[in-house]
Amino acid sequence: MRLLVTGAAGLLGRELLRTGTHEVVPTYHSQEMPGGVQLDVRRRDAVRDVIRSVRPDGIIHTAYRQDDWAxxxxxxxxxxxxxxxxxxxxVSSDAVFGPRETPYAEHESPCPITAYGAAKAAAETAIRAITPEAIIARTSLIVGSDGHSEEERRVRRLAAGEPGAFYTHNIRxxxxxxxLATALLELLMSDVIGVTHVAGPEALSRLDLGRLIAVRDGLDPQALPFTPGTPSDIRLDCSRTQEALKTRLRPASEFLLP
Structure with a gap:
């Protein structure tokens, strides 16, 4: 299978390049990649030309910018x-939902409270109308093992004394x-359609997640600054999607073991 991955210079895009057993054609916006194709997804003509040129059998669309609706x-x-x-x-986001005390299931409609969440929700709605057989994969905070994710970088910055704090009331x-990459590739090859939830089974505050990363990296978890922050509890119920997957979505307390 020839696979086109948009936003391939990002954390998830790079992992898809490493994980996939398919012929992968990466696209990038500004950070040039070997063997990649430059693409500005905001330009409809450019997107059309690249897809017609590459002629992929599958597309995983990861490209986004939190501060850019376009x-x-x-x-x-x-x-x-x-x-x-x-x-x-x-690839969508748990940001399509607002905070509440119970997890969100796949069938529930978006109710975003941020501009980024609204942009993802709008994209979901349009894609379901344009391509009903597409997969919409909502996920949560993405963490790596090589220190390149934003959460890992943030732990290092705050542990070094830079301004900021981890929120105790922000749950993801x-x-x-x-x-995530393995599950997306599995979904791509499956007969699943529609909305899926692909996140970890364990809900953690940003502080608890930061402390797990600190322990793994040999830093003092108690030295991380924290504050309650605005209450924001957004949990994805991934049980239905997990039943359709061979890939096991691990809890953070397991994959962040030292």
Whole structure:
């Protein structure tokens, strides 16, 4: 299978390049990659031309920018329009939901409270209308094992005394980047369609996650500054998707063991 990965210079995109057994064609916006194709997903004509040139059998769309509606929402729509029947996996986010005390299941409609969440929700709605057979994969905080994820970098910065703090009332379901990439590739090859939840089974505060990373990296977890922050509890119930997967989505307390 020839696979096109958008946003391949990012954490998840790089992992898809390493994990996949397929012929992978990476696209990038500004950070040039060997063997990659430059692509601005905001340009509908450019997206169409790249997909027609590469002629992929599958597309995993990871490209986004949290502060840019055109990249996150319009870019996803451009990819869906140009896919023209090609198997598409769109990586969405738990940010399509607002905080509440119980987990969200796959069938529940978005209710975002941030601009980024609204952009992802708009992309989901458009993709479901344009390409009903596409997979929408909502995920949560992505953590790596090589220190390159934003959460890992943040731990190092704050442990070194830079300004900032971890929130104790911000709850998410962290997922390991390898688990996520492997699950997305499995979903791509499956007959699953529609909305899926691909996140870790363990809900943690940003502080608890930061402390797990600190312990793994030999840093003092108690030295990390923290504050309650605005309460924001967003959990994804991934049980239905997990039943369809051979890939096991591990809890952070397991994949962050020292």
């Amino acid at each position: 990249t996150t929402a319009d870019g996803a729509v451009n990819v869906a329009l140009a896919a023209e029947g090609v198997r598409l996996v769109f 379901c962290p997922v390991h980047v390898n688990d």
